Amino acid sequence: MEERGEKMVSSAQLASRCAINAGTVRKDLSYFGKFGVRGVGYYVKDLLYDIKQILGLSKEWRMAVIGIGNLGSSLLSYKDFLKQDYQIVAAFDIDPPKVIGRVSEKLGRPVEVLHIDRIKEVAKERKIEMGIITTPPSEAQNVANMLVEAEVRGILNFAPAQITVPKGYVVKDVFFTTILDNLAYLLSNI
């Protein structure tokens, strides 16, 4: 909306875009403060700024992908990350030579695939704060342990395996088959 030059937006407009309730939009924002103008709405520019502050998006997040198979490779060149200051600055695999020359496009240079053993060293060096696990499930917990060891506090886990981490660390799972199971259930019960 900012790019389109729209100055104001109402909670109703935001709600319709997200397919939720206008009251929910206002209530959710109100949890963090007062960002709108009564009788008018929200200033697009200010709201964008405020939401970025709330979500912790006022900085660049530096990420590593571990496990450069099909999925891992595709994430290395995933365009949408770059639009929002998510940078993939390292890639790891057990078998580094198998994939080379992938490009993190904003940086304008390839992200070389390194051996897993170097996670800790490289994570410190490149100030990595999030790890994306795209290994086979059997390796997921091992990789998570290495990330914890390297003090990478955020993990996005695509491997269909339960991962446990110490307090202060966060894991978000993305299990494709679980989402399909959900779809299958909904389709079976219409």
Added chain:
Amino acid sequence: MEERGEKMVSSAQLASRCAINAGTVRKDLSYFGKFGVRGVGYYVKDLLYDIKQILGLSKEWRMAVIGIGNLGSSLLSYKDFLKQDYQIVAAFDIDPPKVIGRVSEKLGRPVEVLHIDRIKEVAKERKIEMGIITTPPSEAQNVANMLVEAEVRGILNFAPAQITVPKGYVVKDVFFTTILDNLAYLLSNI
């Protein structure tokens, strides 16, 4: 557990595997019926069967991937789908020649990439019930419309765009950046 030959399982064991509460496991199951034996637990084999019935997984689900870029290609060879009777039986793109020879391994033969225009025809022919959208966001709603036209009732949407479909159809979104936003928020507020 069945593969490992384990006969019985308690709600507490299931709970610890899923990192949730034992009561929740029992309560959730009880919503659909009585599957356990008091004082004993659940028979692994029977419970597996019952859960598959509940979720609608007692059949093979036939899927199509639309948009054969990096992500779409990687899903074509995603091993985990096959383990659970999810079959990718068709692939579509605007520019079919750009990717060929991908293999849906259970079928043991490549899934040829076809032109998007053939979705309706091929969906009927191959009895496709789920569509996976991995196109750029600008095309997502168009593709969804085609899927609806072809009566493909379930959609898994990876394109960062809001998709609307008629009643009787279901869309599940997987927005990578939204999940990262979630991680960013949690990491910023520990």
Added chain:
DNA sequence: GGATGTGAAGTCGTTCACAGCT
């Protein structure tokens, strides 16, 4: 004895409706 099945209590998030500002 021991683990399930389930009311009841508790917690969380959503929705409503209107007072309060601009």
Added chain:
DNA sequence: AGCTGTGAACGACTTCACATCC
């Protein structure tokens, strides 16, 4: 006049604790 901010009602899910049954 219009839209936000918010207390209060509502609804849904989670957790608890125990009666129930093998």
